[in-house]
Amino acid sequence: MSAAVSATGDGATPLRMTYREACKQAIRAAILADPRVFLMGEDVGRYGGCYAVTKGLVEELGEDRIRDTPLAEGGFVGAGIGAAIAGMRPIVEIMTVNFSLLALDQIINNAATIPHMSGGQFAVPLVIRMATGAGRQLAAQHSHSLEGWYAHIPGLRILAPATIEDARFMLQAALDDPNPVLIFEHVMLYNREDVLDPGITKVDIASANIRRPGRDVSLITYGGSLFKTLDAAAALQQEGIEAEVIDLRVLRPLDMTTILGSVARTRRVVIVDEGWKSGSLSAEIAARIGEDAFFELDAPIRRVCSREVPIPYPAHLEQAALPQSPAIAAMARELVRGQ
Amino acid sequence: MTDFLMPSLGADMEAGTLVEWLIKPGDTVKRGDVVAVVETQKGAIEIEIFNTGVVSEIVVPVGALVPIGTVLARLGDAGVSSEPTRPTGMPANGTPSTGTPPTGTPPTGMPPVGMPPSGIPSTGMPPVGIPSTGMPSTGTPPTGTPPAGTPPTGTPPTGTPPTGTPPTGMPPVGMPSTGTPPAGMPPTGVPVTGVPLTEAAGAQPAPPAKPPQPAAPPPTFVPVRPSTGAARPRISPVARRIAGERGIDLRGVTGTGPGGAIVLADIEAARAPTAPPRRRTGFDPAAMRQAIAAAMGRSKREIPHYYLTQTVEISAALARLQSLNSERSPPERILPAALFLRAIAMAMAATPELNGFWEDGRFRAGDGVHVGWAIALRGGGLVAPAIRDADRLSLDEVMAVMRDLVQRARASGLRSSELSDATVTVTSLGERGAETVLPIIYPPQVAMIGIGRIVTRPWVVDGTIAPCPIVTLTLAGDHRASDGHRGGLLLAGIDRNLQETDKL
């Protein structure tokens, strides 16, 4: 198996690449395929992208397709909405979810409402990409996981690609969707290397995916927490506990069919969510399982979330605040063993 | 004649106080004239009239707080009215808009919202027309206030009338009570004027004293808690569901989940007997003998038995059976046991004191007549599975159930609920048994009926002696739950049922 990181494969050799590279290839392919597609955001051009996702793209594709914007989130997100309404297919990059708060009005009051509020006259075929999550000791204002907030809003579709395939192909599916789609890329995933299956050329943006089947407990998670959860499942296997790991992939709308089907098989659930527990996406999932799979449950629903603190700077405190594999395994173990 | 109504001036406006009239009766007004000033939460607003005419009547006085849609003034016929100005209120789909009075004009002469109704001495505020439960609709004024029909003199009562706020607890006139005070209004339960809530809310009369409740009917579910009164065990939803589907009695299940909760694994394990785990076929005679010994020992120790016997002549019953069976092949024929069971079940339904359980020092009636039918197993065991609601089954149905139970009992395929549901047990010694059986009650039941062998004996029929088929029925009763009198009634009932064969 070739170890080379290449932008284009020969079609037969599995491609080893980073998550970052997958994101970049997705942007590049989309822009080359459709003249209506362009990317704009802060430092996406000359700087090469805050997380180096777009490195080299402005040189290749030009400043009309890779547009640096001033630091004006409300302004350029609103502009992206307007451009989408006027017929373009913009990809707006908000550097991180932390800065997206400055654009909340445009996203929630314009992008999410205009189709419904106009009586179906206008669609907003806009894609917004944001980095999210903690783990780099960036302290409280740079460590939010607010995708659950956005998942609260009707009119938006929320994606959380965790695997290399999803990083590579969710973007195109999002661009094909006539509705506003928000894609959340966890900061700790950018460096993660994996092999891209050349047989996969597209993915859906509707379903959750069972990354690891099991029969004793369902571990439901997404994004940056996926690999921690898979690690926990591997550890549990050593103890004879078969954990099923579900990657949500789509946070709104939730794929309840996959979730409920899993719960009906395992009868025990742990939801892993890097957001804080209170009022988070994990709360929504727990409520729905309680509503629709109550009579399948053999144990209370459990969650592993961030501690209810602003994420602190020093490494030991930051790690203590975030969900970790041992805690996930311990929660699953408690459910299965009953202690 | 056109009415000039209090207009709606904002999404959250429900009422306004008329603070100034700029017109008087006799004035000519035209469309667009400012005719009054209304005070709202947001300050004083001038209001315009949209009709042209001559003012004939000022209805609402200065100082009055009135809801939207209230008639403020009237114009005479000299007026040319434009489009109808009265609010029609409801959208066609019938959803009331909060704060909107219903279609049509609110009743005239209605005192403003917010004024305490009668019951509170206040200057100049008659209660005419206040729609609150318990209040006279035509307004018997309280002592000290002007008589009904007098327009309010406009003096507010003690305390400041709340602007736009009806006193909590009493919905404003005509408005659907949404239960939620409008934003900015005092929270529910807090009287705005400082007057105690009950009075401010219209002094609703105290509800009449409730008649004494009849004794609660016996519960129709089987409580899971053991009779020792232990805390209610916790059961996971799926365990409860599967136990229900399989008819597993949760009383007999030990929980291994958190805090002793019963979980699915416990239900799975409950299907098989605990020691040793066994398959469906066959049974352990020694274990069964032990169980019987324990039950019988306990019964004789704890239950004060009394015994009554009745000898019943059953030629009529047997004749009935013969006629029923004459057209049937052997597998479909009805056995005498079914006849007895049905007769017994119907009689039990009429004497409920014998149909139930003795628990915690008192009798608890069964939720139906579920007759346990004692079946001898090959190898020496004995089980008494229940025929549920035997009093409501037809003879054919009883026979079918009995056949099924016997077959499953011998194949060890009985459900635990069948083994625990019986409210009374019947034992018959069959054709090779003794003439009389004195049964031992199976606790916690309070009665057991034994049926002896059918024999032919001399009997007095119409003054002569003739050989007749007779059977001796014996009732064992728990004297804590019943006495000989009740027991005798039961036996008499069974006898009668066996004579009135057309009812069987």
Add this chain to the structure above:
Amino acid sequence: MTDKVHLDRAHGRRLLTAMLRIRRFEEKCFELYQTEKIRGFMHLYDGEEAVSTGVIEAMLPGDAIVATYREHGQALARGIGMDVLMAELYGKQEGCCRGRGGSMHIFDRATRFYGGNAIVGGGLPLAVGIAMGDKMQRRDSVTACFFGDGAVDEGSFHESMNLAALWKLPVLFVCENNAYAMGMALERAEAETHIARKAATYNMASEAVDGMDVVAVEVAARRAIAAMRETKAPFLLECLTYRFRAHSMFDSQAYRSRQEVAHWREKDPVHRLQSWLEQAGLIHADEVGMIEAGIETEIKSAVAFAEAGTWEPVEDLERFTTMDRVPQ
């Protein structure tokens, strides 16, 4: 020259009719609101008719408009039918947005009317984006973005002005400066009250004009738009105007004096144009009477249309939350 206004009979009549339509429509809305036919928030345009009329008179059908919650004037001037507009205010499904938006959210695909925005300053980035999309697709359109003096306080104004100037986007920023942001007087809110001057900080051209003079507004708009079609450069047009009625229906106007309102009523743009046209012999009083009669009929018909309208079935509540496709 397309920036000169030749005020002949037809043109004068057209302007007057347009403004009278708005004025009478708003008066009708005022009445209907008080009988609860129209609910929620409603913001009337009386006094500001010259701004929307003058600017939109200078625009072409392919141009785009973004407006605020006080947008009945823009909607009517743009040609959205009075009937579907009234039905929208009633909340009926025959309204331009199926009754979904009401007074503050008028959208119309046919006339490129993009709301109707209830967030002060919320429409400006949208206008920037529409202009951006048009420019990228090589259309000649310009986007007129109406907003009030209050929006100038918001960050979105500055971001949008900057983006439009930086990226050379054909946005006509029309500030309807009626001196109040709800109850907040301009001089109490802005360190620099000459709004047109603010464009200089973005290297953008601008002009301040008498917003009570429809001809002046039209002239200025025409000039700015003509240049914009060539250069794509944005422009800020500050129109000094006044709203005769309160901010919204539920407003006691404690923040301004009656004298001030009366003073501005003397500059009523509709009366001014009418007098001027009459004095210039471009229109006769009986013609005005006929125009008024026609408008009255039109309004009656619109009200009847709205009254006869139906409610969108509740089963359709979730329709268009997400779209199956982009409408073409």
